Amino acid sequence: MTRQPPVPPRGARSQRTRSSSQLRGWLRHHRAMGADSARRLLRQPLGSLLTMLAIAIALVLPAALWLMLDSARLLDAELDDSATLTAYLEPRVAEGEAGRIAEAVAAQSGVAGTRLITAAEGMAEFQQALGLSDALARLDGNPLPASIVVTPDDPAPAAVRQLARSLEALAGVAEVRLDLAWLERLRHLAELGRRVALALGVLFGLGVLLVVGNTIRLAVESRRQEIEVVMLIGATHAFVRRPFLYSGAWYGLGGGLLAWALLALGNQWLATPVRALAASYGASFTLPQLGLPGSATLLICSTLLGWLGAWIAVGRHLAGIRPR
Amino acid sequence: MIVFEHVGKRYGGRFEALANLDFRVRRGEMVFLTGHSGAGKSSLLRLIMCLERPSRGRILVAGHDLARLHPSQVPFYRRQVGVVFQDHQLLFDRSVFHNVALPLEIRGMAPREAARRARAALDKVGLLHRERALPIELSGGEQQRVGIARAVVNKPALLLADEPTGNLDPQLSADIMALFEDFNRIGTTVMIASHDLALIARLRHRTLRLREGRLVADEEAA
Incomplete structure (x- = not known):
């Protein structure tokens, strides 16, 4: 059982119903303007399509570059696994001794695996790789040393260098070669590419803002009289802005879909x-x-860009429109 | 309802559109504002609509000090003032009904309630049968009545009209004025700027006369 208070809180209640009906009215206007701005776009299909195409073209280049870098990153991760060191043994080390050194290397901390390549095996690989069997056969002896290919536990460059130093200290090891240099070069290249993609993304994003902004500017101009009238009878800036923001978002979404299609093509x-x-x-x-996350990112970014471009354009122009 | 205290308005620093205006309009009054064109009638109405701010003095409308009104509050203030414009200011790409319902749409009123009130307002001005028409299909007098319906659909406490009979023949003008008197009878404060002196003389309401931006006469109804 709840007891009614003697005096119902009329003020608070009416306030609440008013704000909830205001919220409903606000949502209704959003729905109406979303649909209305879509209809306006469809009423001029060619013009809308051209605007969206301009947006799409501006989005395709950075998106494609980003995709390429993404695949480079995947490649990079694969290469991390193949980061190895090669310890070349001194030429005078006999085959049996080489086996013992290999075991010593395997016992070192930070070593995941070892593979011994004897001088003869090395020669065979060399011949196969270069196709120079005739020339090499003419050599007196085998000039190649035996070597041990070491796979480190931790592929990080610093850890690999540390391991190289400790291997070099072992007796019988002449030299340790890192296969890191080209890996690092690749990483620098990827970083460079990432930055170029980011810069291009920012530039072309600005391009999208300009395309949408200009289109919305023209739309505002063509509806100037209507804007003046609704402002005269009490429309807020948000009310006036709303249909244009939706137009911008539709342009952005359309451009994003076209960009997606261009990428697929x-x-x-x-x-x-x-x-x-x-x-x-x-x-x-x-x-x-x-993929799904990439597609979602592309569409969300393009829609937001369109919305933002419209916001900037309408904001700039509303300041200039005063009811007469 | 309306209080002007030593209000002056200059444009561009030199031209003095209004000078030292001092008057009050009580709630529920009907007041005419007369004077030659250029006497400052429109400037005065624009000040009340908060389309412009006075250069000097203070204006109070329905308890609002217009100088203190923040720009973001101005739209909400305007919703409390119904305005009939000389050039109607209708939207020509939507029907009579939607023109009248526009202020309610701006307020975010539910469509069913808005439709009911828009129809009631159209009925009051005798244009319910034209609700589906576009404004361009209506005569000048009918367009003016649509403008009036839109001004009163919000049930404002204050109704302003700038030359509402400007381009109408005498009979239509009298009809329009009779409409304003109807709204005044149910308690709406009405202020009408007009230079139709013959019509004003016949209607017997308080009249504020402006000349070169100054209040030269304030005549109570005879």
């Missing part, structure tokens, strides 16, 4: 030659796909 277009190229290197490499 480009992927199809390039897939065959890329596969053939990769096959010629004896590798299998497929072009990276956007």
Whole structure:
């Protein structure tokens, strides 16, 4: 049982119903303007399509570059696993002794695995790789030393260098070569690419803002009389801005969808030659796909950019429109 | 309802549109504002609508000190003032009904309630049968009545009109004025700027006369 208070809190209640009906009215206006701005876009299909295409083209380049870098990152991760050191033994070390050194190396901390390549095996690999069997056969003896390929536990460059130093201290080891230099070069290259992609992304994002901003500016201009009238009878700036923000968001979303389609088309277009190229290197490499998270990111970013461009354009113009 | 205290308005530093205006309009009054064109009638109405701010003095409307009104509050203030414009200011791409319902849409009123009130307002000005028409299909007098319906649909306490009979023949003008008197009878404060002196003389309401931006006469109804 609840007892009614003697005096119902009329003020508070009416305040609450008013704010909830205001919220409903606000949501209703959002729905109405979302639909209305979509209709306005569809009423001029060619113009809208051209604007969206301009947005799409501005988005495709940075998105494609980003995709490429993403696949480079994947490649990088794979290469991390293959980061190895090669310890070359002194030429005078006999085969039996080489085996013992290999065991000593394997016993070192930070070593995940070792593989001994005897002088003869080294020669065979060399011949096969270079196809110079005739020339090498003419040599007097085998000039190659035996070597031990070491796979480190931790592929981080600092850890690998540390390991190299401790291996070099072992008796019978002449020299330890790191296969890091080119890996680092690749990493620097990837970092460079990432920065270029980011800069391009920012530039082309600005381009999208300008395209949407200009389109919305024209829309505001063409509806100037309507804006003046609704402001005369008590419309807030938010009310006036709303349909244009939705237009901007629709342009952005449309541009994002077109960019997505262009990327998919480009992927199809390039897939065959890329596969053939990769096959010629004896590798299998497929072009990276956007996937679900990538597609969602692209669409959300493009929609937000469109919305933001509209916001800037309308904000600039509302300041200039005063009811007469 | 309306209080002007030593109000002056200059444009561009030199031209003095209004000078030292001092008057009060009580709640529920009906007041005419007369004077030649350029006497400052429109400037005065623009000040009350908060379209412009006075250069000097203080204006109180329904308890609001207009000088203290923050720009973000101005839209909410305007919703309390119904305005009929000489050039109607209708939207020509939407129907009569939607023009009248526009202030309610701006307020965020539920469509059913808004439709009911818009129809009631249209009925009051005798245009309910034209609700689906576009404003361009209406005569000047009918367009003015749509403007009036839109001004009163919010049930404002204050109704302003700037030359509402500017381009109408005498009979239509009398009809329009009769409409304003109807709204005044149910308690709305009405202020009408007009230079139709013959019509004003016949209607017998308080009249504020402006000349070159100054209040030269304040005549109570005879």
